[in-house]
Amino acid sequence: MEFGASLQVIIERITMFLDKNGLPRDDIDTLFYPNAIQMITDLSILHEPQQRVIKKSSMLEDLQQIRKTAITRWTRSLRTLDKILSSRRKQLKTNLDKNSRLRYLYLSQQCINNFNDEIVNFISDFVNKYHFKEVHDRTPLICINCSHEVFKEIRVRLHKKNIRYNDGLVTDDYFDKNKFLTGPVRTKIGKQFYSEFQVRLLRFDETEVGILNELKCDDFFLFTDIVPDFDFQDVNVEHINLNEFNQIKFVMGMVDTMSSDPKNNAFRLPPHSKRESVIISLP
Known part of the structure; x- marks a missing residue:
């Protein structure tokens, strides 16, 4: 041995x-x-x-x-x-610090731990960090890969937290593309800025996600293992495969500290992974 x-x-x-x-x-x-x-x-x-x-x-x-x-x-x-x-x-901070920037976020229920428990707070925190000022004039879009039942629950919980969203849905079964793409009414009530909705919310569905290819964003953040087949031409793509919301919030500049468990950082093979040897030849 x-x-x-x-x-x-x-x-x-x-x-x-x-x-x-x-x-x-x-x-x-x-x-x-x-x-x-x-x-x-x-x-x-x-x-x-x-x-x-x-x-x-x-x-x-x-x-x-x-x-x-x-x-x-x-x-x-x-x-x-x-x-x-x-x-x-630090790498993400340059673009996240810009006020007028159209951002898309893609999150997968299967790839993030405690997704159902934390997704609503994550959306709320993101809006309160990056889309609350009058100069924040590009409404962010969050695309979620989840079931109809989970998406419906997310919408109800966002409503209870007073997060105004545009999901393009006339009923749970009918999606209106024009309604979804219409910009929000923005105004000032006294000294308080008001926007009709603060975020666009889209469930990942093959018949609807084509919208993301038609209306290109500036930055596309993908928090998933496998990247969907979107058209990323002329788009700044940030693929960040993290499975903990506290880590996602940290790299996105939404929180300043991050709790971590040393056990989670131990080097280990991902489950069900199949790898072959790689040869690095000289020179």
């Missing part, structure tokens, strides 16, 4: 090699190492062995072009997750 190096030692060696090959040391932990892990993961699921071969020079060149930290089910298992999330938060 032979024992290999510990995971921590392997990570330190990889960090050293990335540093020696010209990648900025300060960005290795939070940018280049997570993206290298994801790059290898993406290669490992390819069927043909020759597709899972990459040259060292090509890999380094691709890494040098990356400016967004990959957050997927693999990279969120790294021990440096807190640093990675802080780095991703």
Whole structure:
């Protein structure tokens, strides 16, 4: 029986090699190492062995072009997750700080823990953070992949929290596209700003999501494992595969602190994952 190096030692060696090959040391932990892990993961699921071969020079060149930290089910298992999330938060801040910006959010019930319990508070917090001023003139759209029953419950709970939404529904079975796309009436009542609705709410449905391709947004945030087949041309896409709302709120700048459980950061294989070896050839 032979024992290999510990995971921590392997990570330190990889960090050293990335540093020696010209990648900025300060960005290795939070940018280049997570993206290298994801790059290898993406290669490992390819069927043909020759597709899972990459040259060292090509890999380094691709890494040098990356400016967004990959957050997927693999990279969120790294021990440096807190640093990675802080780095991703800074990357998102530039566009989130802009007042006039059309934002779409896609959330999947199957991919986020405690979804039913926390989704309404998340929508409320997002609206209260990014769409409450008069200068916030682009109504955000939240697309939710969930059942009809859950979507109906979400609408009732939002109503009880006094969150005004436009779901385009005339009845539960009839969706009016024109009603959905009509902009809200905005006015001032005394010194108080008022908008007819604060958010557009859409349930993910193949017959209706085409609207997202017709009316392009500035930023599309996708909190899911598998990205739907949307038309992302001319759109800034932010794929952030997190399964805890407290982490999502943190990277979105909605909260300043994030509670974390060290057990959740232990490196582990995602369930039902099938991976093959990847060969990195020289040079």
